[in-house]
């Protein structure tokens with residue numbers, strides 16, 4: 001026998017946006033209504049769905065009578081506002097209006113939070129309502145709550161994540177099926193993983209937004225998207241993917257936030273860029289649109305959170321979890337955590353990061369070349385970990401060889417000047433690529 005639904009008055013829920021995620025949120029709110037009511041202690045009554053155009057064709061689960069183009073008045077009739085429309089405006093104004101009117105909010109909008117989250121957090125704190133955003137980072141994976149609550153007693157030192165499903169899907173398809181970047185992006189769009197403008201995915205903006213949110217939570221410091229050094233995957237070639245495989249790595253777009261020092265100052269360093277991950281590292285096994293976040297904390301040690309990072313249904317799971325939490329607070333009292341920024345660490349320049357690198361070169365195939373290249377590395381204090389030289393067998397007349405050099409950790413600025421000096425050597429025909437190695 002299902003337990004009887006307690007006699008608390010219904011909580012009014014408004015959903016803003018009815019696209020990939022919104023449709024699934026509406027579906028779960030509708031089909032799981034009875035279980036959700038039991039878990040919350042009150043029925044969740046869907047009072048409206050804000051859309052751009054009420055005439056647009058919709059999934060059958062969406063009750064057309066609930067559609068409205070008037071999002072402003074909808075938020076004023078709700079106890080809980082779910083924002084899944086994306087973009088900065090009008091999402092920001094609508095959420096501020098919602099909290100000012102006493103509603104708690106749940107949002108999947110990492111772009112907004114990474115750009116101007118603190119304005120919303122402050123307004124919600126002032127109004128005594130909740131802001132929950134589990135879906136904003138790594139879709140269905142519980143990561144916001146673990147970092148902001150479960151790890152609140154520990155000292156996080158590093159967060160390393162695959163937090164963009166589209167780019168992971170694209171890189172995986174390039175490696176496993178030889179698709180080119182554009183073909184793979186189209187597939188990711190069709191599957192509902194990509195942002196409205198997939199440039200946000202492939203140029204790393206989406207991952208940078210998530211990196212900023214994770215860094216803020218993990219290090220109790222305000223980090224905005226402008227603080228994140230960012231590089232996307234658009235300059236990666238099929239050849240880069242192939243050479244990664246040949247040398248024992250997998251190419252991934254990583255979001256990295258870590259404690260560090262620059263000129264004796266302790267702070268945090270936050271960056272997004274493609275990186276070679278050794279095949280033996282847990283992050284190398286993350287395929288398709290899956291995401292994973294690897295956390296190092298002083299007492300907990302290493303933790304990895306893994307699951308579906310994109311797609312309507314998985315993202316809606318995270319949204320609904322938040323809806324239940326904020327709704328429970330309405331029924332039972334209590335409130336979720338507020339913004340924690342007491343540590344106020346400086347955000348260090350990207351050039352202060354120390355990483356390993358893999359440099360691929362085309363060099364003259366004659367004696368003494370390797371010695372010249374390694375002399376340049378040594379004179380810049382960059383230490384070599386491995387070198388691999390391969391003749392160019394597919395071009396019988398080629399008078400050059402391929403050289404792949406993997407370095408030990410070196411500061412980014414040292415590596416840049418080293419590569420410049422190597423490129424200037426007569427025996428070097430071309431610097432083909434310079435990629436960071438992470439997770440080793």
Ligand SMILES: NC(=O)c1ccc[n+]([C@@H]2O[C@H](COP(=O)([O-])OP(=O)(O)OC[C@H]3O[C@@H](n4cnc5c(N)ncnc54)[C@H](O)[C@@H]3O)[C@@H](O)[C@H]2O)c1
Pocket residue numbers: 016017018019020021022050051052071083084085086087089090108109110111135136139192193194195196309310311312315
């Ligand atoms: N798709 C995913 O896998 C995923 C995962 C995690 C988070 N998110 C986030 O969830 C949000 C929604 O993503 P999506 O993939 O569902 O996008 P989408 O483009 O499929 O849906 C957004 C919907 O909101 C509507 N909308 C936009 N502006 C509006 C306005 N001013 N008034 C009324 N309706 C408006 C659009 O018409 C569209 O139907 C974004 O913030 C996105 O970053 C998406």
Ligand SMILES: N[C@@H](CCO)C(=O)O
Pocket residue numbers: 136138139163164165166167193194195201206309310311
């Ligand atoms: N476009 C995003 C959606 C999930 O935030 C991705 O590909 O990961």
Ligand code: NA
Pocket residue numbers: 134135136137138139140141142143144318
């Ligand atoms: Na999540």
